[in-house]
Amino acid sequence: MKFIFTRDTWQEIFGAIRKNKMRTAITIIGVFWGILLFIVLQGAAKGMENGFEYNFRGMATNSIFLWGQQTGIPYGGFNRNRSMQIELGDTYRIANQIGGVDFVAPRNARGVFGAEAPLVVNNVKSGSYKVFGDYPIIDKIAKKKIRKGRFLNQKDIDDSRKICVIGERILTELFEKDEDPIGQYIKISNVYFQVVGVYKENTTDFFEGDDSIFIPFTTFKKVYNSGDRIGWMVIAGYPDEDIVRIEEEAKTLLKRRYSVHPEDERAFGSANFGEMFGKITGFVKGLKFTALVVGIATILAGVIAIGNILLITVKERTKEIGIRRALGATPGEIRGQIILEAVFLTVLAGILGITTGGLSLRGINAATKNIEDFPFLNPTVSLEYIALALLIMITLGSLIGLIPAQRAVSVRPIEALREE
Amino acid sequence: MIQINELHKSYRMGSNELHVLKGIDLDIKEGEFVSIMGSSGSGKSTLLNIIGMLDLADKGSYVLDGVPIKNLSEKKAALYRNKFLGFIFQSFNLINYKNAAENVALPLYYQGISRKIRKEKSLYYLEKVGLADWAHHLPSELSGGQKQRVAIARALASEPKVLLADEPTGALDTTTSYEVMDFLQSINDEGKTILVVTHEPDIADMTKRIVMLKDGKILEDKKVEQVRASQYV
Numbered sequence: 019m020k021f022i023f024t025r026d027t028w029q030e031i032f033g034a035i036r037k038n039k040m041r042t043a044i045t046i047i048g049v050f051w052g053i054l055l056f057i058v059l060q061g062a063a064k065g066m067e068n069g070f071e072y073n074f075r076g077m078a079t080n081s082i083f084l085w086g087q088q089t090g091i092p093y094g095g096f097n098r099n100r101s102m103q104i105e106l107g108d109t110y111r112i113a114n115q116i117g118g119v120d121f122v123a124p125r126n127a128r129g130v131f132g133a134e135a136p137l138v139v140n141n142v143k144s145g146s147y148k149v150f151g152d153y154p155i156i157d158k159i160a161k162k163k164i165r166k167g168r169f170l171n172q173k174d175i176d177d178s179r180k181i182c183v184i185g186e187r188i189l190t191e192l193f194e195k196d197e198d199p200i201g202q203y204i205k206i207s208n209v210y211f212q213v214v215g216v217y218k219e220n221t222t223d224f225f226e227g228d229d230s231i232f233i234p235f236t237t238f239k240k241v242y243n244s245g246d247r248i249g250w251m252v253i254a255g256y257p258d259e260d261i262v263r264i265e266e267e268a269k270t271l272l273k274r275r276y277s278v279h280p281e282d283e284r285a286f287g288s289a290n291f292g293e294m295f296g297k298i299t300g301f302v303k304g305l306k307f308t309a310l311v312v313g314i315a316t317i318l319a320g321v322i323a324i325g326n327i328l329l330i331t332v333k334e335r336t337k338e339i340g341i342r343r344a345l346g347a348t349p350g351e352i353r354g355q356i357i358l359e360a361v362f363l364t365v366l367a368g369i370l371g372i373t374t375g376g377l378s379l380r381g382i383n384a385a386t387k388n389i390e391d392f393p394f395l396n397p398t399v400s401l402e403y404i405a406l407a408l409l410i411m412i413t414l415g416s417l418i419g420l421i422p423a424q425r426a427v428s429v430r431p432i433e434a435l436r437e438e
Numbered sequence: 439m440i441q442i443n444e445l446h447k448s449y450r451m452g453s454n455e456l457h458v459l460k461g462i463d464l465d466i467k468e469g470e471f472v473s474i475m476g477s478s479g480s481g482k483s484t485l486l487n488i489i490g491m492l493d494l495a496d497k498g499s500y501v502l503d504g505v506p507i508k509n510l511s512e513k514k515a516a517l518y519r520n521k522f523l524g525f526i527f528q529s530f531n532l533i534n535y536k537n538a539a540e541n542v543a544l545p546l547y548y549q550g551i552s553r554k555i556r557k558e559k560s561l562y563y564l565e566k567v568g569l570a571d572w573a574h575h576l577p578s579e580l581s582g583g584q585k586q587r588v589a590i591a592r593a594l595a596s597e598p599k600v601l602l603a604d605e606p607t608g609a610l611d612t613t614t615s616y617e618v619m620d621f622l623q624s625i626n627d628e629g630k631t632i633l634v635v636t637h638e639p640d641i642a643d644m645t646k647r648i649v650m651l652k653d654g655k656i657l658e659d660k661k662v663e664q665v666r667a668s669q670y671v
Binding site for chain 1: 487492493520540548592596
């Protein structure tokens with residue numbers, strides 16, 4: 019093994035490689051491509067993962083939406099198709115009686131699910147927009163990007179203030195350009211509200227879009243006379259809790275309270291937010307795995323190409339090898355040289371590929387930086403993956419080098435030197 | 439220096455067996471300059487290859503400088519070749535991507551000699567064959583005679599006991615051939631044992647002993663009056 023570290027060995031290898039530039043270039047192209055693809059795919063998958071994470075940031079992903087529907091089974095003297103109306107009190111019960119619940123946020127809305135949206139007027143301009151009655155805690159479910167002013171706070175709830183937070187689109191539609199909306203009054207369903215904030219749409223919002231208005235839950239209750247009735251609630255579990263269990267227990271609790279048949283699946287509807295998030299992370303995971311498999315397979319193909327080309331060049335160099343052996347090169351020395359050539363070419367190609375791949379990722383990142391909704395951020399490849407790729411290349415390079423090396427020494431020097 | 443007894447060699451060609459060497463006895467002393475002659479197929483190249491440890495004999499004994507050459511592993515053969523023998527080929531067999539000095543230094547590399555000494559030695563031997571100015575030229579930039587002189591320098595560089603030349607003038611014109619023979623004669627004058635395979639009588643006459651082979655047997659083994667090549671150069 020000592021010969022690997024002597025300068026002379028490398029002098030011989032560099033000599034052979036430098037004097038055959040064309041051959042070297044063709045040889046390394048396969049592995050170069052392989053590692054380039056490996057790095058770019060890995061980086062792209064990671065970038066996508068980061069992008070989704072960025073978009074989901076500040077969101078309670080382990081949460082569900084729950085709302086009342088109509089019963090499907092007659093029970094306790096009631097007919098089927100009885101409408102279920104959940105109430106504010108239910109949120110406290112769920113929060114207090116079910117384990118693992120972080121918080122429960124009740125919501126009311128006008129203008130969603132195809133209902134007519136309330137009319138909103140500012141001076142001479144008007145439009146119909148969705149109106150949500152919310153607690154400030156809703157911000158923990160899906161963080162709003164506040165552009166100007168502030169979001170709702172507890173004081174707004176306590177005092178039932180007539181204030182609102184409006185979407186960016188409402189700002190452009192109801193206000194003059196460059197007009198500051200903060201502190202101004204707009205009329206929502208014939209009640210004046212002071213604008214305290216402007217938010218921007220978050221890509222992962224489900225209903226709000228950028229054309230909604232948030233007002234305090236307590237104010238909503240008075241304006242629309244909704245009493246304790248709520249449209250739906252958002253239940254957020256602690257990060258490690260099983261949200262499906264919470265979902266079931268919450269439904270069971272509600273069924274008992276509203277005298278619904280325990281097996282009635284229609285009475286309460288729910289959407290599992292965590293499940294959707296899980297699907298996306300699962301997709302990214304699948305993507306990463308595919309990238310890994312494709313990358314390694316491409317490297318493998320590249321290394322096999324190196325072996326193939328070395329095999330051809332060994333045939334070409336039969337005479338040279340014969341001369342070397344006549345001059346006293348042992349089979350081990352010849353074998354070592356060919357294997358080292360293979361490994362060196364593989365690693366050289368690998369380093370070129372890693373560098374080019376890294377630069378490509380940088381380019382892709384720079385090009386997609388300003389596309390806001392494109393889930394792509396900081397495409398990186400972990401050092402472990404690079405080390406893994408290099409390790410695979412060195413191992414495969416030496417294994418594949420064994421074939422031409424064995425071929426080189428299997429030709430007897432006398433045959434190699436024989437005149438044609 | 440070389441003692442060969444009852445040497446047999448046959449090649450299998452499909453179902454036929456070709457008996458190439460049929461019992462060769464040869465004794466070459468140190469400092470001799472021997473030419474092996476014979477028509478093609480007489481077995482002269484096979485004999486040289488066996489002496490050069492590039493091929494193995496079937497039967498008989500071969501002792502080189504007191505070392506019996508038999509049952510050699512490839513590694514051992516490579517070691518002995520490197521230590522005892524210098525090769526000169528008809529087609530020079532220089533490595534085409536190495537310059538003259540690097541070619542001369544190659545056997546020294548396989549002896550594990552340090553870079554500095556390799557460089558010194560290769561320049562010394564190139565000087566000896568009159569090609570010091572061509573040290574950094576590639577074989578493709580040299581004439582046939584120059585290439586063969588580089589090959590001779592390379593064969594000498596490892597300071598072998600015996601120099602083996604297989605048709606060293608076969609690819610050269612007469613004048614260049616005599617130049618090469620002049621070199622070999624001067625090397626022999628310094629005491630080096632040289633073995634030349636040739637089929638040209640004028641080349642053979644420039645050695646000191648001619649061994650005639652025919653059909654795998656020694657037909658004639660005679661000492662001759664050496665013709666000095668320098669008178670033709």
